[in-house]
Amino acid sequence: MAAATIWWIRKDFRLADNPALRGALDGGGPVIPLFILDPETEAQLGAAPKWRLHQAISVFGETLGGLDSRIILRRGEALDVLRAVIAETGAARVTWGRQYDAPAKARDTVVKAGLKDDGLEAVSVNTHLLFEPWTIETKTGGPYRVYTPFKNTCFDKADFRDPLAVPGKIPAPDVWPESDALADWRLEAAMNRGGAIVAQYSGVGESAAVARLEDFLEKINDYNDDRDRPAVVGTSRLSENFAWGEISPLSVWHRVREAADTKLDGPRVYLQEIVWREFAYHLLHHYPALPQENWREDWDAFEWRGDNDDTERWRRGMTGITAIDAAMRELYTTGYMHNRMRMLTASLLTKHLMTHWTVGERWFRETLVDWDPASNAMGWQWAAGSGPDASPFFRIFNPDTQRDKFDPKGVYVGRWLGEKARGNPAQEARDFFAAIPKSWDMAISQPYPAPIVDLSEGRKRALAAYQDMKDKRG
Ligand SMILES: Cc1cc2nc3c(=O)[nH]c(=O)nc-3n(C[C@H](O)[C@H](O)[C@H](O)COP(=O)(O)OP(=O)(O)OC[C@H]3O[C@@H](n4cnc5c(N)ncnc54)[C@H](O)[C@@H]3O)c2cc1C
The missing domain is CATH 1.25.40.80 (Serine Threonine Protein Phosphatase 5, Tetratricopeptide repeat)
Known part of the structure; x- marks a missing residue:
């Protein structure tokens, strides 16, 4: 029988249309599905994405179990882990789906070169x-x-x-290598009580x-x-x-x-x-620096504020601006936010509150279960005006008029703002108060706060700062 292939699973937890799995099966020998919690992966993930990774691994483990296969979990530098599993199993090939963010690309270059030096076949394909x-x-x-x-x-x-079909069988090795226990990775820990919600x-x-x-x-x-x-x-x-x-x-x-x-x-x-x-x-x-650096360099001269108290109120859904607070609470409670609300909350932070988009990008990375290195960075740079094909800075959303246009009956806002529900909050609003950390010291019975910024004043201030940046450039 042909030697085993390691199917290095990354962000491709599926059987259908998976060219990395197909590549592993094409080796003709046993297939060892392996997930590696390497430093590059771990460093990028905030609390919600880590929690979501735990769920993805757990559910996919069950799916593989249905085919008499399993997922092997190991932690460490990717190349070291792969070499160890190869030594234990006699595998001769490794297949994986490509990732495109800078840390993953750097890691994968090292892995591919290392495996080739060892005389192994390393096959990377497009799965994403x-x-x-x-x-x-x-x-x-x-x-x-x-x-x-x-x-x-x-x-x-x-x-x-x-699309590639779901395989009927994934050949198993005679002896499975050892696996870490998923629970020992404590990927869910940072979510505290929010995880169950x-x-x-x-x-x-x-x-x-x-x-x-x-x-x-x-x-x-x-x-x-x-x-x-x-x-x-x-x-x-x-x-x-x-x-x-x-x-x-x-x-x-x-x-x-x-x-x-x-x-x-x-x-x-x-x-x-x-x-x-x-x-x-x-x-x-x-542009690998997209998640960290202004795509348009002119924006380096903009008078951004760093993290600040207003941002903390933005994070907690306590700005006193109803559409913004509803959206920030949706995010914290569900790990998701509607696209229009992502645009509005990002606009308010970067324009009315003049806070650097990277501050918001980090909070979304912490809280989104759909966090994506490319879409999040592009979305933030689009909203801030610093990105390619971005929304022009002078086009500043007014969250109140946007609310009246897209949520005219106040259903969305009402769903999330429990303090305004006259003692009859929706389940979603109650979930928010159950999910937030106790240290935020917020209660549904407290009065809803006054706005932290006058929308018209904030707009004027942002436009003046924008003009200033343009003047500096000459
Ligand atoms: C500031 C900001 C941050 C964002 N961060 C993320 C993020 O971390 N992860 C993420 O997946 N999306 C992000 N988006 C894009 C978009 O908001 C979400 O993809 C969308 O809301 C997901 O909901 P859906 O699957 O129901 O989308 P649908 O409307 O059903 O669209 C289908 C798919 O198309 C893609 N898509 C839709 N809109 C966009 C968009 N503007 N940019 C890129 N892809 C898009 C997504 O993969 C989405 O699942 C962000 C947008 C902004 C403005």
């Missing part, structure tokens, strides 16, 4: 995206900086292979992802109208499943085209949103 970021180029051969032409090129090239709102695993997609396909024709209304579930909610690779974008693309008429606005716009995710990875690949 429709297009590898470097395969989409402008006519002159460079990266795109603007979404619309990028999207047009993606649509022109969107002639994808069929987030769990009620989360949809973990491949079957949950497929169910979500099928539910969404029932209403995809309304997507273009409903996607901006935070009170209704008018979007697919697949972001957490994409983030952890529990469904492949290629499978989603095919299924949408099969089930819907993509000439209609809803399905067409939905596919365009999937391409926004591709655009984020395109930018991250070509």
Whole structure:
């Protein structure tokens, strides 16, 4: 029998359409599914993503169990762990799905070179995206900086292979290598009492992802109208499943085209949103510092504030601006925030409160179960005005008028602001107060706070600072 292959699982916890798994099976020998908690992975993950990783591993372990396989867990430097498991099992090959953030790329380069030096076969493939970021180029051969032409090129090239089928069997080794116990990694610990609450709102695993997609396909024709209304579930909610690779974008693309008429606005716009995710990875690949540094250098001269007391009130949903507080509480309670509300909360922080976008980016990284290194960084730089194809700084959202437009009956805001519910708060509002740390010292019975910033004054201050930055540049 052929030697074993290690299938190094990263953010691709799925059986369907998984080229890394297929590559492992192609070796013809036993397959050892391995997840490594390496320093690069651990350093990037905030409390909610760590909690979500625990759930992804746990559910995927059960899925593999259904095929008489299992997931082996090890902690340490990736190359050291791989070498140890190879020594224990006699594996001759390693396959994995590529990741595109700078720390992962640096790690994978070292791993590939090391394994090749050892005389092993190391196969990396695309499991995460429709297009590898470097395969989409402008006519002159460079990266795109603007979404619309990028999207047009993606649509022109969107002639994808069929999704790969779920394997009927994953050959097991005669003897399994040792595995750490998932609980010993304590990935859930930082969530404290919030974990059990987030769990009620989360949809973990491949079957949950497929169910979500099928539910969404029932209403995809309304997507273009409903996607901006935070009170209704008018979007697919697949972001957490994409983030952890529990469904492949290629499978989603095919299924949408099969089930819907993509000439209609809803399905067409939905596919365009999937391409926004591709655009984020395109930018991250070509500009690895996207999560840390202004994409437009001019913004280095802007008078950003660092972390501050207003930001703490923003984090806690205590700004006194109803739409913002509702959204920040949705985030803390569910690990998710509606896209329009992400735009509004990011705009308020970076513009009215003039706080550096990296401060907000870090809080989202801490609290989102769908945290994604590319989409989060792009979203924040877009909102702040410092990114490619960004919202111009002078276009400053007014959260009150946005609330009146997109939540006209106050359903979303009412759901989350328990203090305003006259003694009859919604379950969501109660969940928020049950999830937050005791140290925040907040109670549903307290009066709702006054606004921390006058929206019109804040707008003027931000525009003056923007003018100042432009004047400095001359
Ligand atoms: C400040 C800010 C931070 C963000 N951080 C993240 C993040 O960490 N992780 C994340 O997945 N998305 C992020 N987004 C993008 C977007 O808000 C979410 O992808 C979307 O709300 C997820 O909900 P959904 O799956 O129901 O989306 P749907 O409307 O159903 O869209 C389908 C898919 O398309 C992709 N998509 C949609 N909108 C965008 C977008 N603007 N940018 C990139 N991809 C998009 C997502 O993969 C999404 O799951 C951020 C946006 C902003 C403004």
